[in-house]
Amino acid sequence: MSVLSTGTGALIAFQRALATVSHNVANVNTEGYSRQQAVFATRTPTHYGYGYVGNGVTIADVRRMADELATTRLLDAGGELARLEQLSGLTARLDSLFSDQATNLTGMWSNFFDAVSALSANAAGTAEREDLLARGNALVARFRQLDGQLQALDHEVNNGLVAGAQEINRLAAEIANLNAAVGSDASRAAPDLLDRRDRLVAELVGYTGGTAVVQDGGMINVYAAGGVALVVGTQASTVTTTADPYQPERLQLALLGQGGTLIRLDQKTLGGRMGGFVEFRNTVLDPAMAELGRLAVALATAFNEGHAAGMDLYGDLGGDFFSLAAPRVLPRADNASGATLSAQVADVSQLTGQNLVIHFDGTAWQAHRADTGVAVPLSGTGTAADPLRVDGMALVVSTTPPPAAGDRFLLQPTAGAAGGLGLAINDPSRIAAALPVTAAADLDNIGGGRPADLRVVDASHPALLAPAVIEFLDSGQYTIDGAGPYPFTPGQTISANGWSLVLDGIPAAGDRFEVRPAQPRSGDNGNAARLANLDDARILSGGTITLNGALGGLTTSVGSAARQAQYAADAQQAIYDDALVARESVAGVNLDEEASNMLRLQQAYQAAAQIIATADTMFQSILSAVRR
Numbered sequence: 001m002s003v004l005s006t007g008t009g010a011l012i013a014f015q016r017a018l019a020t021v022s023h024n025v026a027n028v029n030t031e032g033y034s035r036q037q038a039v040f041a042t043r044t045p046t047h048y049g050y051g052y053v054g055n056g057v058t059i060a061d062v063r064r065m066a067d068e069l070a071t072t073r074l075l076d077a078g079g080e081l082a083r084l085e086q087l088s089g090l091t092a093r094l095d096s097l098f099s100d101q102a103t104n105l106t107g108m109w110s111n112f113f114d115a116v117s118a119l120s121a122n123a124a125g126t127a128e129r130e131d132l133l134a135r136g137n138a139l140v141a142r143f144r145q146l147d148g149q150l151q152a153l154d155h156e157v158n159n160g161l162v163a164g165a166q167e168i169n170r171l172a173a174e175i176a177n178l179n180a181a182v183g184s185d186a187s188r189a190a191p192d193l194l195d196r197r198d199r200l201v202a203e204l205v206g207y208t209g210g211t212a213v214v215q216d217g218g219m220i221n222v223y224a225a226g227g228v229a230l231v232v233g234t235q236a237s238t239v240t241t242t243a244d245p246y247q248p249e250r251l252q253l254a255l256l257g258q259g260g261t262l263i264r265l266d267q268k269t270l271g272g273r274m275g276g277f278v279e280f281r282n283t284v285l286d287p288a289m290a291e292l293g294r295l296a297v298a299l300a301t302a303f304n305e306g307h308a309a310g311m312d313l314y315g316d317l318g319g320d321f322f323s324l325a326a327p328r329v330l331p332r333a334d335n336a337s338g339a340t341l342s343a344q345v346a347d348v349s350q351l352t353g354q355n356l357v358i359h360f361d362g363t364a365w366q367a368h369r370a371d372t373g374v375a376v377p378l379s380g381t382g383t384a385a386d387p388l389r390v391d392g393m394a395l396v397v398s399t400t401p402p403p404a405a406g407d408r409f410l411l412q413p414t415a416g417a418a419g420g421l422g423l424a425i426n427d428p429s430r431i432a433a434a435l436p437v438t439a440a441a442d443l444d445n446i447g448g449g450r451p452a453d454l455r456v457v458d459a460s461h462p463a464l465l466a467p468a469v470i471e472f473l474d475s476g477q478y479t480i481d482g483a484g485p486y487p488f489t490p491g492q493t494i495s496a497n498g499w500s501l502v503l504d505g506i507p508a509a510g511d512r513f514e515v516r517p518a519q520p521r522s523g524d525n526g527n528a529a530r531l532a533n534l535d536d537a538r539i540l541s542g543g544t545i546t547l548n549g550a551l552g553g554l555t556t557s558v559g560s561a562a563r564q565a566q567y568a569a570d571a572q573q574a575i576y577d578d579a580l581v582a583r584e585s586v587a588g589v590n591l592d593e594e595a596s597n598m599l600r601l602q603q604a605y606q607a608a609a610q611i612i613a614t615a616d617t618m619f620q621s622i623l624s625a626v627r628r
Contacts, residue, residue: 028591080575085569168230225275240256268282312429329342358390380395435526439454471513480496536548
């Protein structure tokens with residue numbers, strides 16, 4: 001009987017070990033599977049008086065081959081990889097908008113200024129004027145199209161956060177249920193159950209970043225990046241979305257607390273896919289939207305100022321060529337008062353486009369950047385006579401109702417400005433290509449002075465179109481309409497009534513020069529020539545950057561962000577792959593090793609079957625002896 005029992009026990013043990021090897025082979029391609037190993041142990045021996053006789057073998061345990069350190073390392077690397085892949089993917093799409101020839105701004109921009117140059121060559125030409133309006137409309141449409149695409153990406157971030165919150169809640173609930181199934185002793189839980197829980201934890205961390213902590217007994221707590229608890233034992237938190245306090249159309253992640261209260265998550269500490277969405281919005285999308293708007297504001301403001309300094313074919317001074325929406329100032333949802341702030345661009349050269357938070361502490365106003373919190377210099381009291389001035393913006397505070405202490409406002413100087421850009425004129429004859437004044441030397445002049453570089457410096461001057469006479473007392477003094485005398489040196493600028501000019505050559509005593517208004521339907525191209533060169537005017541960043549430079553800088557900055565995001569994702573992929581190899585070296589299924597184990601166990605199984613056959617022969621011998 002002992003031989004039969006030993007053989008039967010061995011047969012069962014080897015059968016179960018073979019089943020474990022088969023299970024490993026079957027799951028060779030199962031993601032997150034940890035190979036299992038049957039642990040053999042001798043059965044309790046029997047004492048027969050003369051000593052102990054062994055009773056064979058049994059399966060003491062089916063061990064899950066997992067390295068917690070390697071699993072934790074893989075978890076951390078996976079959450080960071082998910083964040084960077086999400087950031088890289090969205091940034092690459094944004095880059096394609098600004099770099100692709102079919103969608104970028106550069107082509108329409110060049111076509112528009114080419115049309116202005118063509119008009120300067122034939123200022124009275126109807127075809128050139130029609131073409132300029134058509135090119136202007138195309139440029140405006142491209143600005144709006146790009147702004148619309150950026151808004152669409154912003155909505156996509158919202159959708160990603162909503163879908164992510166739902167998936168986070170599903171995964172957290174499943175992990176909590178598995179914690180309950182595992183109980184307080186993970187050593188007794190099914191290995192496959194633990195593998196499933198690890199896979200769900202990895203998926204959850206892929207959405208939020210963070211880490212997992214194993215409690216005493218085997219339950220797992222999962223924390224998002226920033227330390228927010230998502231799963232604690234058998235309890236799962238609920239994540240939802242809530243409106244941004246300044247921009248209700250934008251969503252943020254929040255925890256649903258007791259009684260339905262919402263606890264906003266720190267958007268800057270989020271990891272995983274959700275962190276990638278938020279980081280893309282804050283560090284790539286918002287700056288690109290602001291810079292695109294800054295370019296639109298600078299173009300419209302500078303071109304309108306230049307256009308106002310000209311005269312159209314009707315003999316009227318030029319009006320606005322482009323129309324532009326006012327900057328947005330958004331009150332925080334929980335402001336105590338109903339006060340409002342109105343904003344306008346005061347100085348394009350100082351305009352940064354950065355979103356700012358304007359805060360009232362009860363006595364004074366303060367400003368800081370919305371993205372970094374860094375304080376920004378602010379002056380003024382907020383009245384119409386003395387507006388708040390910050391980053392080239394002027395803000396007037398409402399008096400009814402007045403602001404309350406703690407009120408905050410989000411100032412978006414240029415974000416969305418590209419979507420509000422339009423053409424202010426549709427009549428080609430309203431294009432102010434000519435200068436509104438002309439200058440001529442008297443025919444009786446004896447000196448060598450000739451009027452040159454005539455330009456309008458203040459189109460709003462009430463005496464701009466009033467005739468004026470410049471008369472030289474000698475080569476070093478002159479009067480204007482009898483006022484003066486004023487000192488003169490060759491090459492200096494002479495200005496009055498909102499215009500300025502330079503004389504080529506040296507005038508003589510008694511020389512006269514007359515500045516008078518231009519006539520309607522003038523074919524003069526003086527203003528069109530200056531407008532054609534406006535794209536190379538240094539009007540941004542304190543007069544250090546041209547419009548062309550700003551356009552190139554926008555394309556370059558988005559492209560650079562896309563490349564940096566891709567480099568970071570590639571580097572993190574290498575880190576993740578290394579962590580995966582480390583885990584697989586312990587927990588992965590090696591088919592060669594499993595094949596070797598299967599052959600060894602098969603031979604052992606056959607040997608155990610032979611023991612049973614031997615026991616059967618022994619029984620038959622005994623039975624035969626009894627029959628005699």
